[in-house]
Structures are given as structure tokens and as C-alpha cells.
Amino acid sequence: MATLTKKALAESLKILMKKATLDKINVTDVVSHCGVNRQTFYYHFKDIYDLVEWIYKTEAVESINKYKSYNTWQQGFFMIFEYVGNNLEFCTNCFNSLGREHLDRFLYDITFGFLMGVVDEVAEDTDVKYREKRFIANFYTYAFIGIMTQWIREGANEDPANIINDINQLIEGDIKRKIHNYL
Known part of the structure; x- marks a missing residue:
């Protein structure tokens, strides 16, 4: 009930x-x-903001958490775009309100979570420290959030598959190289 x-x-x-x-x-x-x-x-x-966080957590986070691997991160990003696109009025109105921090936190938590999974997987069997892995995941998280918020700001018109393809072209192999740089 x-x-x-x-x-x-x-x-x-x-x-x-x-x-x-x-x-x-x-x-x-x-x-x-x-x-x-x-x-x-x-x-x-x-309060209202607690309800907003519950909405993000129950509607999106739980379904995207399974994409924390090097081979599935694109699907995770796509699902975030899909969630925002399917809930565009809700997300846009959060974005354009005092409650923006809740959208930002949602995007950060979900993106960082699966990117940290990717970094952990790539760094497996290495001596790279948690601080360094966290820095790599943070870097790509904030890059993704910037792209996502620009997409929202522009009305979410561009096909997310094209954006993800562009991201993939830009960063393919980068996480592996960054892990190697820390060794």
C-alpha cells in the first residue's frame, strides 16, 4: 500500500x-x-524534494545500475537519455527550478556509479589507487553531465544514439589509457 x-x-x-x-x-x-x-x-x-529524489531513484537508477561494465556503458548512457526524454517536462522543470540540484545529483549519482564500475573493471589486477580511479570516473561523469544538460537546455531534440556514438568516438580506449598512465 x-x-x-x-x-x-x-x-x-x-x-x-x-x-x-x-x-x-x-x-x-x-x-x-x-x-x-x-x-x-x-x-x-x-518534502517535495524528497519526493523528487524518490522518483529519480525508483524510476531510473535501479534499472540502469546493471550497465557498469566496459562493454555496456553506452547502453547505460542511452537509458539515462531515454529516461530524461520520456520524462522531459518533469526533468526540464526540475532543471529550470530551485530543485535543479536534485536533477544534478541524480545525473551525478547514476553516471558516477556505472562509470566507477567501468573504471574498476578496467583497473582490475592493477595497483591504481581508489583516489585515481575516482578521479577518472569523476572526470567522465562531469563531461557526460555537461553534455546531458546541454541536450536538455536545447530541447532534447538530437537523437541520443548519435550523441552516444560521438561520445564513444571521442573516448574509446581513453579509460584504459588513463589507467595505464597511473601505473
């Missing part, structure tokens, strides 16, 4: 965000749209 209520609150917020940015919506708006009381909302979430 709790999951159904959370999903209903999430769906209400996403519907409301088709017309307004996150900073223009409050808990009263969400519960009125959903047909529950404020106490029910606060039983599940501490």
Missing part, C-alpha cells in the same frame, strides 16, 4: 510539473491533485 501511495504522489507531482516548475508547486498542490491528505504525504516524504 505504501508503494502505491508513493507512486500516486509521484504521478501527481509529474502531472503538475507539466504546467509549472518545481519551485511553483507545494505539498498542498500535490495532495489535492492526488486526493490524499498532507499527513499522508509527510508519512512518506519529508
Whole structure:
């Protein structure tokens, strides 16, 4: 029952965000749209931003976590583009609101997670330190977030497959070379 209520609150917020940015919506708006009381909302979430984080975590992060390998990172990136594209109004309104940090955190957490998996895989059986592996993963994470946010800013019109192909052309073999540079 709790999951159904959370999903209903999430769906209400996403519907409301088709017309307004996150900073223009409050808990009263969400519960009125959903047909529950404020106490029910606060039983599940501490505030609107907590609900936003729950949406990102449950709708996207769990399904993308399986792409943490050198051979599957492109699929993981594609799934992030696909999620954002399928939820463009929600993500764009988060992007254009005071809640942007939640979109940024979502993009960082998910991208860093699977890039760190790629770096760990490539660095397996080497003496490269965690700090250095983390730096490599951070570098590529922020590059990807920059590309993703520019895509959102420009209306998400370009085909994500083309963007991922461009990224792949640009960085193919780079992680292996960076690991080797630290040895």
C-alpha cells in the first residue's frame, strides 16, 4: 500500500510539473491533485524534494545500475537519455527550478556509479589507487553531465544514439589509457 501511495504522489507531482516548475508547486498542490491528505504525504516524504529524489531513484537508477561494465556503458548512457526524454517536462522543470540540484545529483549519482564500475573493471589486477580511479570516473561523469544538460537546455531534440556514438568516438580506449598512465 505504501508503494502505491508513493507512486500516486509521484504521478501527481509529474502531472503538475507539466504546467509549472518545481519551485511553483507545494505539498498542498500535490495532495489535492492526488486526493490524499498532507499527513499522508509527510508519512512518506519529508518534502517535495524528497519526493523528487524518490522518483529519480525508483524510476531510473535501479534499472540502469546493471550497465557498469566496459562493454555496456553506452547502453547505460542511452537509458539515462531515454529516461530524461520520456520524462522531459518533469526533468526540464526540475532543471529550470530551485530543485535543479536534485536533477544534478541524480545525473551525478547514476553516471558516477556505472562509470566507477567501468573504471574498476578496467583497473582490475592493477595497483591504481581508489583516489585515481575516482578521479577518472569523476572526470567522465562531469563531461557526460555537461553534455546531458546541454541536450536538455536545447530541447532534447538530437537523437541520443548519435550523441552516444560521438561520445564513444571521442573516448574509446581513453579509460584504459588513463589507467595505464597511473601505473
